[in-house]
Amino acid sequence: MTSTKVDPSSRDDAAGSGSAAASTASATDAPDRLSALLAQFRVRASLFHTGPLCGRSHFEALPDRAFLHVLRRGRLQIEHRARAGAPRRLVVDEPTLLLYPRALHHAFVNPPREGSDFTCATLHFDGGDRNPIVAALPALVQVPLGAVPGLQPALDLLFAETDAPRCGSRLLADRLFEVVLIQLLRWLIDHPQAAGIDHGLMMGLSDARLARVLVALHGAPQDDWPLARMAVVAGMSRSAFAATFRATTGLTPAAYLTQWRLTLAATQLRAGRPQKQVAADLGFASTSSLSRAFRQHYAASPREWLERDR
Template structure:
């Protein structure tokens, strides 16, 4: 990987500008015995194990490893709904600081779709995480004016630092393909970021390949291997994810189509039905 090339490309800002994530602190302190976190559609979690030993449990078949033992300070990132349990000692439990995560677009959020169900990272593995965690713990552990609000924002900072780490260490994070793998390649990242920033532009294969500094055939092959889809299909999915997010805010289909580069409202509706399985109107009725 060309670290210099990647350091010159901001791979996250365009994504997080379009699809924001909100963190809400809901626990700080000791947990004893068994604590279950139910799966809520559109809801993720970010847990920080600060001290202690515990067993992490999942339902069989929902993750590659149903049970894990943790014995060091660790980040546990659940990008989407997945039931999990903490099993701590019944008396002298483990210390946690935990937040619920709400991603714009829910399950259709491009980042959510590209991540495994659980990412487990020792705190010491993420460079620069210490100062942000120190601030987070200071606000979470004391009741002061604005402390809850500030703790929520600091959790979002921690999440961004974690996402940076995932982009630079996809294999260690358990990522095998999808958007994250594309953004981990310095050539593909340039093209993906350009598309994310200007979804309304025309993006034929030759233009994407030119941004990446590759031939059309080499770009198409590398893109498919990394992301599991074609450049054209990715562009359509990106636009439709944006369209869904925009329509949920009350934007008319005609206006959304024009802003995202679709030829007409009917062209957007047709593409939406093909990908989602229902018209924008029916989807909004179910997800508005």
């Protein structure tokens, strides 16, 4: 066994300013930082491989297709193309989660005969690259399995279903991969810098003060959110909140709210909802207000964007 082109698309789709203590969300007082995001932008997993991979295996980059690989045993060399946003070559020699949140060609180089042991799934994030979780992650997230507390029981169930398939195993494995992904995202929110994340949504959610505001915006984007109200939710002065928010996420609070509303609008328009209803539900003053903001952000009117998207 020397070279493999792994093509999961051929498989059936079964589905989908303060102290350090104040800056890090604790398990007891932090709001639910993921549920609103995952409710608005769902993710679906589909198992496509379990077992050894020998020699060179290629994973092609296709639009809106992400990968989550679990290296269970063995030693692996990973290769990426130049200017792909990930290291050209890296070596993994311990059980590891490898998340590619966006389409990115990658190749695994394993021992040519005995190989290395994997369980792998493709992921489909609603909205593709526009998905706020996807946009907040680096091209490759590499985390040792032992670094994520509570991950092992889910992996044990996943491996039990993939190692000895029974009725419903494929569907159950897909759902368990989604559980593994959620556990990984939880860990990334609490340890963003360990994954090479230094700004953006994940960094914002890792700060207890900013997380309260972000969760509130995600849950009620239609509300009126002046800076003063956001600062009260964060428990900070307006100036300190505005400066911290921008330094952490890379956007002003108002720009983040507008971007969040437009991301939701794009998803709802794509699903066929009327523009007038979308504007009203997301806090835009009028349909024309939504259209202007949409054109500024996407360089196209909602109708033009939909035609291009199709």
